[in-house]
Amino acid sequence: MAASSSLRLFFLAALMVAFVLAAPAPTKRNLSKRSFKVPRTLNKAHPRGLNGYDAMRKVYMKYGFTGGFIAEQKNGAGESVAGLKQNAANATNGASANRTGTVAANPGQNAALFLSPVSVGGQMLNLDFDSGSSDLWMFSTDLPQASIAGHSAYDASKSTTFKAMTGSKFTISYGDGSGAAGTVGTDVVNIGGVSVDNQTIELANAVSQSFIQDTNTDGLVGLAFSKLNTVNDGTKKTPQKTFFDNVMPNLDLPVFTADLDPDGTGVYEFGKIDQTKFVGQMAWIPVNASSGFWQFDSTKFAVGGVEMTNKAGSKAIADTGTSLLLVDQEVADTYYSKVQGAQNNAQVGGYIYPCGATLPDMAVAIGSSYMATIPGNQITFAAVDKANTTCFGGVQGNGGAGLQIYGDVMFKAQLVAFNGGNQSLGFGAKPPVPGKR
Ligand SMILES: *[C@@H]1O[C@H](CO)[C@@H](O)[C@H](O)[C@H]1NC(C)=O
Ligand SMILES: *[C@@H]1O[C@H](CO)[C@@H](O)[C@H](O)[C@H]1NC(C)=O
Ligand SMILES: *[C@@H]1O[C@H](CO)[C@@H](O)[C@H](O)[C@H]1NC(C)=O
Ligand SMILES: *[C@@H]1O[C@H](CO)[C@@H](O)[C@H](O)[C@H]1NC(C)=O
Ligand SMILES: *[C@@H]1O[C@H](CO)[C@@H](O)[C@H](O)[C@H]1NC(C)=O
Ligand SMILES: *[C@@H]1O[C@H](CO)[C@@H](O)[C@H](O)[C@H]1NC(C)=O
Numbered sequence: 453m454a455a456s457s458s459l460r461l462f463f464l465a466a467l468m469v470a471f472v473l474a475a476p477a478p479t480k481r482n483l484s485k486r487s488f489k490v491p492r493t494l495n496k497a498h499p500r501g502l503n504g505y506d507a508m509r510k511v512y513m514k515y516g517f518t519g520g521f522i523a524e525q526k527n528g529a530g531e532s533v534a535g536l537k538q539n540a541a542n543a544t545n546g547a548s549a550n551r552t553g554t555v556a557a558n559p560g561q562n563a564a565l566f567l568s569p570v571s572v573g574g575q576m577l578n579l580d581f582d583s584g585s586s587d588l589w590m591f592s593t594d595l596p597q598a599s600i601a602g603h604s605a606y607d608a609s610k611s612t613t614f615k616a617m618t619g620s621k622f623t624i625s626y627g628d629g630s631g632a633a634g635t636v637g638t639d640v641v642n643i644g645g646v647s648v649d650n651q652t653i654e655l656a657n658a659v660s661q662s663f664i665q666d667t668n669t670d671g672l673v674g675l676a677f678s679k680l681n682t683v684n685d686g687t688k689k690t691p692q693k694t695f696f697d698n699v700m701p702n703l704d705l706p707v708f709t710a711d712l713d714p715d716g717t718g719v720y721e722f723g724k725i726d727q728t729k730f731v732g733q734m735a736w737i738p739v740n741a742s743s744g745f746w747q748f749d750s751t752k753f754a755v756g757g758v759e760m761t762n763k764a765g766s767k768a769i770a771d772t773g774t775s776l777l778l779v780d781q782e783v784a785d786t787y788y789s790k791v792q793g794a795q796n797n798a799q800v801g802g803y804i805y806p807c808g809a810t811l812p813d814m815a816v817a818i819g820s821s822y823m824a825t826i827p828g829n830q831i832t833f834a835a836v837d838k839a840n841t842t843c844f845g846g847v848q849g850n851g852g853a854g855l856q857i858y859g860d861v862m863f864k865a866q867l868v869a870f871n872g873g874n875q876s877l878g879f880g881a882k883p884p885v886p887g888k889r
């Protein structure tokens with residue numbers, strides 16, 4: 453009797469302990485701010501600065517595209533066509549493709565052009581906010597000293613709030629085999645003065661050469677859907693929540709906006725849509741998040757206000773980690789057929805034209821109800837030569853890869869709100885900037 457009742461007591465006590473352990477830990481999130489801003493500044497340590505070839509190669513590599521431009525690069529010889537097609541298919545499915553090509557990674561080609569400050573466990577890092585991926589990874593002191601040189605590297609041993617996720621790993625790879633890999637844990641991540649106290653962070657213990665050479669970039673903040681997160685527990689995929697997923701319940705609105713100036717710098721704002729940053733009403737378009745990307749249909753386009761059907765009609769994604777507006781090849785071909793002196797030059801990486809050319813407005817459909825217009829005077833990405841005689845277009849073709857990637861060229865002309873609550877994108881046209889078309 454005594455034994456059984458003390459046993460019962462033991463079970464009761466055990467149950468209570470279990471209950472206490474299972475009770476949600478108090479969240480110490482910063483509730484004093486229901487919206488916050490974080491600046492996006494130019495990466496001054498970018499090895500080559502604004503460069504059309506790098507921008508083009510970066511987006512092709514990120515998504516494993518291998519058509520037109522890449523296929524014609526002389527270094528790209530030795531790729532199997534089947535492998536190339538598979539990569540494009542994998543990119544469309546949201547998987548990260550690993551292209552084991554022979555194209556050498558030159559400094560600058562994968563470098564982030566724009567960075568934002570982030571505190572991890574009280575340590576400041578410069579990270580690239582990327583709505584085209586879902587890992588929050590950073591340089592860490594697990595890397596060899598020679599790889600760290602010039603970077604800020606996160607030191608878990610110096611953080612009192614770090615917790616290791618023992619056995620968990622991450623590997624994020626780009627098309628050319630560049631990427632990062634390492635271990636996983638949680639820590640307090642503070643962006644714009646707002647903290648998430650249990651954010652999954654990924655500590656690189658291996659990074660590719662291109663990241664080593666880009667000394668200002670200490671890692672990425674992925675802002676796509678958590679489905680794309682690459683963390684695994686050693687046996688299976690265990691996708692982790694992004695910073696945005698974690699902070700969303702505390703925000704006034706479940707959104708973040710990308711508000712870019714003509715030079716690409718600007719502000720990311722979480723929890724609020726600044727109505728003064730666009731003209732007219734914001735248009736809302738549902739996204740299909742099943743791929744993990746901020747993905748939508750885009751089957752129409754307009755050049756100089758003349759609307760046309762995009763016959764390939766590939767799905768499109770909104771990607772703050774890409775510089776260009778990468779459209780189906782025929783769309784780019786049609787656009788530049790209206791630009792005097794334009795030519796598609798594989799050596800340079802894509803469409804170029806005399807800097808003095810008059811450029812028509814370009815519009816791309818966002819879902820079935822909205823056309824996002826990029827004024828002609830905001831199309832040029834960069835000059836190709838020092839004398840500014842030849843310019844590289846911000847609109848380029850995807851070489852038939854089957855996915856359209858809408859990057860900074862669009863965000864400079866449109867205030868875009870990423871709504872994680874009802875999985876939609878809000879678009880508002882930004883006021884026109886003065887200057888020649
Ligand atoms: C593409 O995805 C398929 C299926 O998930 C996989 O078998 C294949 O290895 C991947 N190919 C590449 C090049 O990553
Ligand atoms: C890419 O694939 C090759 C061959 O399968 C492998 O050796 C390499 O480690 C992979 N790279 C990354 C970054 O995953
Ligand atoms: C919380 O927000 C307040 C008000 O902006 C700020 O002063 C404080 O430093 C923040 N605390 C943390 C831990 O981020
Ligand atoms: C913190 O995050 C980890 C990984 O996502 C999770 O296993 C753990 O339960 C979380 N802890 C708290 C207190 O929320
Ligand atoms: C999503 O939310 C926004 C802002 O709250 C709202 O205006 C819009 O109509 C919603 N969109 C969809 C597709 O449900
Ligand atoms: C969403 O996209 C997936 C493929 O990425 C497709 O299978 C599915 O039909 C799409 N859903 C809708 C509602 O369009």
Ligand SMILES: *[C@@H]1O[C@H](CO)[C@@H](O)[C@H](O)[C@H]1NC(C)=O
Pocket residue numbers: 835838839840
């Ligand atoms: C070329 O354009 C850049 C950027 O607008 C400017 O800084 C530079 O002075 C120009 N160079 C010449 C030779 O006009």
